[in-house]
């Protein structure tokens with residue numbers, strides 16, 4: 001299996017919302033803010049080529065910025081260029097080549113490219129996998145979740161219902177995943193149905209390393225600046241579960257040399273970690289991805 005991290009979109013998020021309880025005086029040292037208090041973000045996705053010749057994508061990014069109104073684009077600092085089709089084209093691929101998609105969760109910046117505004121599937125041949133709990137949250141219309149799942153995303157799921165494969169929590173192993181060596185791991189925290197995706201012994205674009213495991217953390221650990229337990233987003237639906245997940249999985253990453261892949265980091269696609277008595281976890285080796293335009 002080979003992983004190629006790609007940036008689907010660039011956008012900006014409110015820095016305070018991205019760091020929750022942490023005072024700006026602390027997060028701004030690591031992550032400088034623009035004048036409007038936003039910080040740079042990438043919507044990163046992982047292209048997965050499995051040994052059976054199939055192609056998968058973990059998360060889809062925001063979709064075409066043109067699909068959003070001017071106000072939304074402004075609010076999210078969504079850059080006008082849609083990078084995903086360009087990045088795939090640079091590898092000789094287009095949307096029709098993608099056989100499966102796994103979603104860490106269904107927020108707009110992860111599941112925004114499933115269909116265009118007319119409801120036409122963007123990936124005409126892809127089966128879509130996500131946790132059953134997350135699908136229930138998308139379709140359940142719980143007003144307590146406020147704007148977590150905007151109408152456009154809900155409509156995408158309704159329109160694609162025949163090719164959506166919910167992964168039940170009690171079968172998180174390979175059988176319920178989209179391909180051998182790709183595991184959908186229940187990781188409630190950022191959302192109740194959050195999944196992290198584990199890859200067995202992947203080769204990596206732009207690196208000679210072959211880690212035993214790589215872990216795409218979704219928004220439980222969106223950037224290199226979220227390694228400390230309380231550096232977590234204010235969007236987290238179950239903040240203590242995010243902390244518990246980090247305490248257990250970041251420790252595992254450090255102990256077992258697992259490559260941690262970031263969903264929104266503006267500079268790095270991932271990193272290897274080690275435990276640090278003062279800072280909990282720090283980067284021992286960055287992973288910047290491959291030479292893809």
Ligand SMILES: [Zn+2]
Pocket residue numbers: 105107190219235
């Ligand atoms: Zn999210």
